[in-house]
Amino acid sequence: MYQDVILDHYKHPHGRGLRDGDAEVHHVNPTCGDEITLRVKYDGSRIEDVSYEGQGCSISQASASVLNELLVGKDLAEAQKIQGVFLELMQSKGRLEPDDAMEEILEDAVAFAGVSKYPARVKCALLSWMAWKDATAQALGADVEAEEAERKTA
Amino acid sequence: MYQDVILDHYKHPHGRGLRDGDAEVHHVNPTCGDEITLRVKYDGSRIEDVSYEGQGCSISQASASVLNELLVGKDLAEAQKIQGVFLELMQSKGRLEPDDAMEEILEDAVAFAGVSKYPARVKCALLSWMAWKDATAQALGADVEAEEAERKTA
C-alpha cells in the first residue's frame, strides 16, 4: 500500500499550514487519534485555498497533501466530483482497478487504491476529505447540499 | 431413584395436614415451585408433632412424610443428629453407600440415597427438612443454635 507517490506526499506535503479561510473544521479519527484542522477559502464557487495542520499516519498526511494539490483552483462542482470518485475508490475494498478515466480525474490520488484493501486505514485516507466536505458545507451553507443533490440526480 | 419406600410414602403420607403448633414456616423451592407449610410443636425439647401441608413432587412429599415418621416423639438433640446425617447423605452426590449404622439412624430415609445423584432433586428431598430446622429455630429461639453449636464441637 505504501506507493512511492504516497511516501513522497508524506515526506513533502503540499500546502501544509493554516492560512486564512472562510471556515475551519477539526476532525479526529477516534480509532487511531489522527487529527486534522482544515480551512477552506472560496472565491464564489472556486476553491481558492485548502490549508491544514494535523498529525497522523503517512496515509492521512499524504491524503491531505494530495487533496490540496487536486482541489485548489477547482470549481466546487468539479471538486465534488473528484471527491466522489475518491470515495468510491476507497470504499472498493481493493476490488476496483483504477482505469485511465479514473486516473485522469484522481491524478496522484489513484495511488491510494491499495489502501482500500485495509479497512482500518480507509478512514485515515478519508479524514481530510471528510473534513474538506464539512468545511465546505459550513463555508457555503445550504447551497452545497442543493448542488450536490442536483449532481446526484443528474 | 424411585424406591418403593419413596413411592409408598408419596402415596400414603404420614401425618399430613396442619395441626396445632408452636411455630409455622412456609418454604418454597423456587426452581420447581414445590411448597411446604410446616408446623412444629414442642414439649420441652421433645418433638410432640410435625404437621405439614404442601404440594410438590413425589420426592418432596415422601421426604416430608418420612420426616414426620422419624422425628415425632424424638428429643431435639437426636432429631438434629438425624437431620445432619440425612443432609450428609443428600449432599453425597451418590458417592455414599449407606451402611447399617446409617440405616439404623435414618430408617426409611436411606431410600433417598439414590436421589443424591440428581442435583436438581436434592433440594426437593431437603425442602421439608430445611423447613423443620427453620420452624424449630423459631419455636425454641436461640437455644437451638447454641445446642447445635455444642453438638458440632462435641
Place this chain on the structure above:
Amino acid sequence: MTVAHQGLTGLLDTEALRKDFPILERTLHDGKKLVYLDNAATSQTPRQVIDVLSEYYEQHNANVHRGVHVLAEEATALYEGARDKVAEFINAPSRDEVIFTKNASESLNLVANMLGWADEPYRVDHETEIVITEMEHHSNIVPWQLLSQRTGAKLKWFGLTDDGRLDLSNIEEVITEKTKIVSFVLVSNILGTVNPVEAIVRRAQEVGALVLIDASQAAPHMPLDVQALQADFVAFTGHKMCGPTGIGVLWGRQELLEDLPPFLGGGEMIETVSMHSSTYAPAPHKFEAGTPPVAQAVGLGAAVDYLTSIGMDKIAQHEHAITEYAVRRLLEVPDLKIIGPSTAEERGAAISFTLGDIHPHDVGQVLDEQGIAVRVGHHCARPVCLRYGIPATTRASFYLYSTPGEIDTLVEGLEHVRNFFG
C-alpha cells in the same frame, strides 16, 4: 414411517438433517437413544456451527476493530460479516441496527435501561407507564419491575384468557397516553401462543408508545421480518437458533439508537475519551462495550447460514406439522391437559401440559430414564403457572430435527409415567 404418520405433510428430511447434529447420536442410561424435546430451552448445535467456531480460534482469532494486522482484520471482517448476516436474516433496513449482546435477557435489559436514562420524549419516569403481559418470560418481566422501582413508572400488563391467549379486550385501558413502552413476547415459551402483533402495535402507535418484541422463541422457528412487525426493538438469543451460547441480538430502529443513551461503558463503544468526559461511537458500537463475543457472533452467523440454507418457511411448516401431530397424540393421553392453545393454530412448537396430579418433576424424571429430555417447572414464566393455578408444567418443545417418531416415543413414555405413579 408408521401408519400414524401418514398424512403429515410439509416435513423436512430429518433423516438427513439429524446427521448435522452430533449430539443427536448420543445414548443415555445404558443405551437409550436421546429424544431431545427441550428445544425451547436451548437448541442443539450443528456441525456447521461447531466447525466455524473451531476454525475461528485456529485461524483468525484476534481482538476486533482498531487492529492493523492481518488477524485483527480477519476477525473484524468475520465479526462484522456476522452482523450483515443477522441483518439480512431479520430484514433489517440497516446493518447498523443490529447490536450484539450476550443473550436475549441482556437485549431486553438494554432497552429498559436506555429508556430509564433517556431524555424526553423517551424517558420513563414516575408519570409514565410500562406495559407487558402476563405470559412474559422472567427476562421480560424483571427488567421492567426494576425500571419501575427505580423510576416510579407504573407497570401494567395484559392478562390471559383461559385458553392461553392474550386478553386484549381492555387494550385501550392498558395502553394509554401515558404508556412509554409496550414489551411483549411474539411466541410464548411456556404456552406456545403466537401473539397478535398487529393489534398491539397499532394501539401503541396510536398513543406514541415504543414497542419491544421478545422474539426469542420466534427467530429460531419462523421467518422474522422486523420491518413487517413494525416494532421499534426486537430481541432474540443465539443458543435457541442453532447458534452458540453467549450471544444475543437487539435490533432497534436507527433514529432511536442514535437518540438513546448508552448503557454499558467501556472499550469499543467510545469515540473519544478524556478523564473529564467521553463521546460515544455511533450505533451499533455505542451499545457494545468491551471486547464483544466475537467467536459467538461468528457462530451465530454460521447458524443463520445454516437455517437459511434449509429455509425458515420450510422450518415453520415442518414444526407446524409436528406440533399438529403432537397436540393430537398428547390429547389422547388420559388425564393430560394442555396449558395453552389446544390446537396447532397460532401456536409455536412448545407444548406445556399437566398429567393428572403427577408432579412435573416426576414426569420429567421418569421420561429422562427413557432417554426423553423435556423441561419441567415454571419455564421462567411463573406468573403463567399462578394464572392457571398450577405449580409447574411439563413442556415438550420441537425443532427442525424433531420427528413424528419422537412424538410417539414421548406418548409411550407418558403412558409409562402414568402406570408408574398410578
Place this chain on the structure above:
Amino acid sequence: MTVAHQGLTGLLDTEALRKDFPILERTLHDGKKLVYLDNAATSQTPRQVIDVLSEYYEQHNANVHRGVHVLAEEATALYEGARDKVAEFINAPSRDEVIFTKNASESLNLVANMLGWADEPYRVDHETEIVITEMEHHSNIVPWQLLSQRTGAKLKWFGLTDDGRLDLSNIEEVITEKTKIVSFVLVSNILGTVNPVEAIVRRAQEVGALVLIDASQAAPHMPLDVQALQADFVAFTGHKMCGPTGIGVLWGRQELLEDLPPFLGGGEMIETVSMHSSTYAPAPHKFEAGTPPVAQAVGLGAAVDYLTSIGMDKIAQHEHAITEYAVRRLLEVPDLKIIGPSTAEERGAAISFTLGDIHPHDVGQVLDEQGIAVRVGHHCARPVCLRYGIPATTRASFYLYSTPGEIDTLVEGLEHVRNFFG
C-alpha cells in the same frame, strides 16, 4: 538459541508449548510466519480449550439449572464446575463469589451499577466520590463517568509520573472520607506498569471505601490471589487468558454480593416472580440474568486447567525473562522511546513505544507486512496518550508462548520500518 539469548533464565519450553496453539502455525502474506505480539489485546487459544468447546456442543449442550434430564444435569455440572475451577485459580474463599459475565467490561459496569442502586453504606450519590487512575482502560473509566453523571458523584483520579507509574504522592487528598469506591488496574495494558496494590488498599480501608481491581492484564500472566490482594471486587476477562471470547469474571466478597442489589433482571437470577414483585436468588446467580455463556465458562475452565498445568509462577517467570530481553533489545533501536517503565521491574509483558515521529499506524502496518502482529493506537487508554502528549503508541505484548527469537524478529522489523520511512 542464538548467542544473544544466552543468559536468559526461567524460559518455558516454548517449542513444545507452541504446538498447543494451532494458530501459531499460520503463515501470512505469502508464507511469512505469524509472530503474534498482540497478546494484551487477546491471547491465542490452545487446542485443549478448542476441543473442550467442541465436545461441549457435541455431547453435553443444554440449558443449565432447573433441568431434570441428563444433558441439563451434565451442562449444569460443567458450568458450575468451571466456577469451581475459577474460584480455585484466584483463591476465592467461596465459589459463590465468582460471577460469570460476558467480559471484563461487563464486570466493571456491574460494580458501578450495583453501587449506583445500592442502599447505604455503599450507595454512590452526589455527596460521595469515586476514585480511578489516569492509566485505566476505557472500560474502567467510562462506567464511572456514567455513574458520576447519573448520580452527581465526583470522579477523581491519580495522575502518572513521567516514567509511567501512579503518582500516589497526594493519596490522602485523592482518597478521602467521601470516597465510596476506588477502582484501579493491577497491570496497565498500555504502560505495562504493575501497580502498588497494598498502598492503595490500605488507604481505601482507612476511609472505608470499597476497592475494585481490574485484573484483566494480571490474571493471564501471574498468580492471582484475591485474598492476598484484600480487594472487595476483582474483574478479569477470559479471552486474554487462553479462554474463549464472550466470558468474563467478577469476583466479589460474599457479604457485599449479598447486600448489593441486582443489575440485570431475568431468568436464572430470581428466586420467585409474580407480576407484582420478585425476589432474587443468592449470589452468584443474582447477578447472572438469562442463559449464561455456558460453553464459554466451560472453555474458561479448560483454560484455567491449561494455565495451571504449566504453572502461573512459571508463566510469570517466562514473561519476565522475555520482557527483560525485549526492553534491552528495543532500547537498542535508534529513536525508540518506551512509554512506561523502561526496565522490567514491576512491569507486565506489554511494552508501548514510539519510533521517532513515524506514526504507530505506519509502524504496525509495515511490521504486519513482515508477519509481525502488534497493536497500534491508544489501546483503549487514551488519557495515557494525552498525558504523554502522543497520539498513539505501538505496543508489543507477550505471553507464555512468546520467544526471544520473536523479539529479535520484532527488532529487525523495526529497523526495516525506520529505513522505509527514513
